[in-house]
Amino acid sequence: MRLRPLQTAADFELAASWLQRRQNNQWLDFGNGRQGITPDVLRVMAQRDTHFIRVYTIVGDDNPPIGIVGLNNVDRNMRTGTLWVVAGEKSFRHRGWAHVATSRLLTLAFQELGLRSVNTWIVEHNPSQRGVARLGFRFIGRQRQCHFIDGQAYDRLLFDLLASEHREIAHPGHAAAGTAEQLLAARRWTAARLSCSRAASGAAAVLASLLAGAAAGAVGTNGPDAASFSCTFAPSSWSGCGFTVQAQSSDRITPIAVAGVPGVRLETLPGDHDIAGSGAAERADLALSPQATGCEAGAQQWWRHALLFPDDYVLPRQTRADPWPWGVVFDFHHTGSAGQANFQIEVAGDPPALRLAISGGPQVSNGAPGSPTRRFPVGAITRNHWYEFVYHVRWSSGADGFFDAWVDGRSVLAYHGPTLYAGQGCYLKLANYHTPVGKPVSVVHAHLARAATQTALGL
Numbered sequence: 001m002r003l004r005p006l007q008t009a010a011d012f013e014l015a016a017s018w019l020q021r022r023q024n025n026q027w028l029d030f031g032n033g034r035q036g037i038t039p040d041v042l043r044v045m046a047q048r049d050t051h052f053i054r055v056y057t058i059v060g061d062d063n064p065p066i067g068i069v070g071l072n073n074v075d076r077n078m079r080t081g082t083l084w085v086v087a088g089e090k091s092f093r094h095r096g097w098a099h100v101a102t103s104r105l106l107t108l109a110f111q112e113l114g115l116r117s118v119n120t121w122i123v124e125h126n127p128s129q130r131g132v133a134r135l136g137f138r139f140i141g142r143q144r145q146c147h148f149i150d151g152q153a154y155d156r157l158l159f160d161l162l163a164s165e166h167r168e169i170a171h172p173g174h175a176a177a178g179t180a181e182q183l184l185a186a187r188r189w190t191a192a193r194l195s196c197s198r199a200a201s202g203a204a205a206v207l208a209s210l211l212a213g214a215a216a217g218a219v220g221t222n223g224p225d226a227a228s229f230s231c232t233f234a235p236s237s238w239s240g241c242g243f244t245v246q247a248q249s250s251d252r253i254t255p256i257a258v259a260g261v262p263g264v265r266l267e268t269l270p271g272d273h274d275i276a277g278s279g280a281a282e283r284a285d286l287a288l289s290p291q292a293t294g295c296e297a298g299a300q301q302w303w304r305h306a307l308l309f310p311d312d313y314v315l316p317r318q319t320r321a322d323p324w325p326w327g328v329v330f331d332f333h334h335t336g337s338a339g340q341a342n343f344q345i346e347v348a349g350d351p352p353a354l355r356l357a358i359s360g361g362p363q364v365s366n367g368a369p370g371s372p373t374r375r376f377p378v379g380a381i382t383r384n385h386w387y388e389f390v391y392h393v394r395w396s397s398g399a400d401g402f403f404d405a406w407v408d409g410r411s412v413l414a415y416h417g418p419t420l421y422a423g424q425g426c427y428l429k430l431a432n433y434h435t436p437v438g439k440p441v442s443v444v445h446a447h448l449a450r451a452a453t454q455t456a457l458g459l
Contacts, residue, residue: 001100003054003069003108006046012039013057015068018088026149027123028084030072043179050074052081056101061105068100069105071118079116081109102135103169104339110163119160123147124260131308133386135169136408137161139259157260169409192239201205228456229292230449238264241448243286243430246276252284258308261386265310266432270439278433282441286430290335294450295395295426301393301450302457305330305430308444309383314437315352324369325352327434329443330389332426340367342419342426343403347381347434354378354387358403360396360418376405376413386446397422398449 006012019025019037030037047050052074055065066089071081083106087098109115121143122132137159145153223417231241238255248269256265265274268282275283294301307329316325331344340359347354359365359373367373392404397420405413420426432443451457 001097002057003101004057006042006053006055006068009039009174011041011055011065011455012046015039015067015088016042018068018086022111024086027126029147039419045072052105052109054101054105054108056097056104058097069098069100069101071105071109071113071115074113074115076114079114081113081115081118083118083120091138099131099135100169106135106161106166107168108205115163117160117162119158121158122260123149123158124155132159133259133261133319134388135161136165136167146151159259167409180223196381228294228450228452231447233262233264233446233448242288242292244289245285246287246429247284248272248275253286258384258444258446259386261306261446262446263306263308264430265442265444266430267440267442268432268434270436273436281433281435283431283433285433286445287333288428290425290427293332293426293428295332295393295420295428297396297420297425298394299311300394301391301452303446303448303450304389304457306388306446307430308385308386308446309381310442310444311353311383312440312442313383313445314439314441315381316347316435316437318350322435324348325435325437327352327441328431329433330431330445331429333429335425335427336364336421338366339364339421340371340373341429342421343391343393344431345378346375349378353380354407356405356413357413358413358417358419360401360420360421362397364421373416376415378407378412390457393419395419395426397424 002393006015016037016039019028019042025037033236040096042053046053051070051072053068053070055068057063057065067085067087069083069085071083072411074081074233083102085098085102087103106118109118116286118431120132120137121269124142138161139157141158143156145155147156159196159295231238233255238253247253247266248271252267252269252272254265257265264286266284266286268284270282271377272284273280276285290296301456316327318325327347328341328344333341342358342360344357345354346357349355355378356376357367357373358376359371360366361372363372365371390406392402394402397418399417401417401419403413403415403419404411430445430448432441434441449457
């Protein structure tokens with residue numbers, strides 16, 4: 001993928017045609033309510049220091065552009081700018097190119113333009129909120145009732161990032177080789193306290209093209225480019241995604257939106273023990289059936305999901321009374337009656353940290369120290385950060401199994417070996433399962449999806 005300036009009349013005509021499409025410009029605002037841009041206006045913008053605009057191609061300058069990405073409101077003194085991007089050619093959408101182009105433009109903004117922070121905004125019901133989160137932007141505020149589509153007023157959600165937090169995304173074509181496109185880490189900036197009219201001046205945030213949009217609720221489709229399961233967790237949609245509640249009561253499972261991202265909150269209260277075999281541990285989980293999970297022996301799958309540790313997540317810390325505390329926040333659980341999950345995201349250790357665990361093969365592991373369970377560190381817990389997980393797995397109880405995992409675009413697991421117990425299958429669980437800590441504990445989950453290929457998953 002290559003970024004280059006708009007150079008020819010054909011470039012300006014093509015890019016302007018993308019910006020004039022209703023499906024794109026309804027999300028835009030280039031100042032004074034102007035949403036569609038003509039080639040002449042785009043040419044003037046490209047010549048001004050307050051704009052930094054590039055088209056992107058798949059390979060080299062000879063290939064036609066497939067999208068446009070830019071910065072408006074570039075201020076060299078305050079070292080800030082406003083990001084926008086439009087994926088132009090439909091046939092290349094949902095393949096990761098817009099993510100890569102946006103990430104590379106951010107690299108140019110920080111390294112060549114010397115910017116310190118970049119901001120963007122998104123209309124509240126635009127599904128691109130998840131794309132912004134994957135790029136690492138932080139939610140910083142909301143401008144109410146200031147964007148109109150077909151006469152209806154909507155809020156704008158404000159996001160930003162810092163140069164010190166930027167990590168460039170890898171080329172999506174390299175991801176299958178084991179480096180998955182990197183998702184940007186957290187960004188933060190504090191300057192979006194503008195009035196609606198000031199923020200609208202020169203600002204355009206069209207990031208919907210960064211996502212493979214999923215319909216609300218569960219989706220089952222056929223075909224190589226469609227996710228075979230997805231749940232967006234739009235308000236109340238988790239109940240239509242096929243989950244079974246494993247909690248003290250259904251009010252422990254509630255819809256929530258964090259930083260504009262719809263999700264589901266799983267909460268435990270002290271005393272929520274003996275839930276679905278939890279014993280003394282406390283649990284509030286959502287479980288898919290083995291049939292909906294589809295992890296039978298020999299199956300290869302791509303999965304993605306996000307989770308967040310809110311302020312009321314309590315770390316499981318060691319005490320004299322409990323020398324081995326732990327928490328589990330996601331797992332592929334075996335179908336047997338006892339033993340460690342085949343894969344789980346856990347919080348444990350001293351100090352408590354995020355790590356992955358894998359168990360499989362002829363022996364059912366209990367997960368205790370010295371057991372066959374293998375563990376892989378991820379890092380310290382960051383609260384109120386949307387962690388993005390991507391998995392590529394082959395389910396097998398033998399040596400031909402594998403499990404590759406990325407967290408926020410960083411490869412954290414490249415495991416080869418058993419991923420199932422012999423004679424068993426598995427099922428997925430969104431989890432909040434932990435040893436007692438004496439306080440309420442919450443975990444938030446969002447946008448779960450499965451597909452047969454990386455491309456179909458939108459990576």
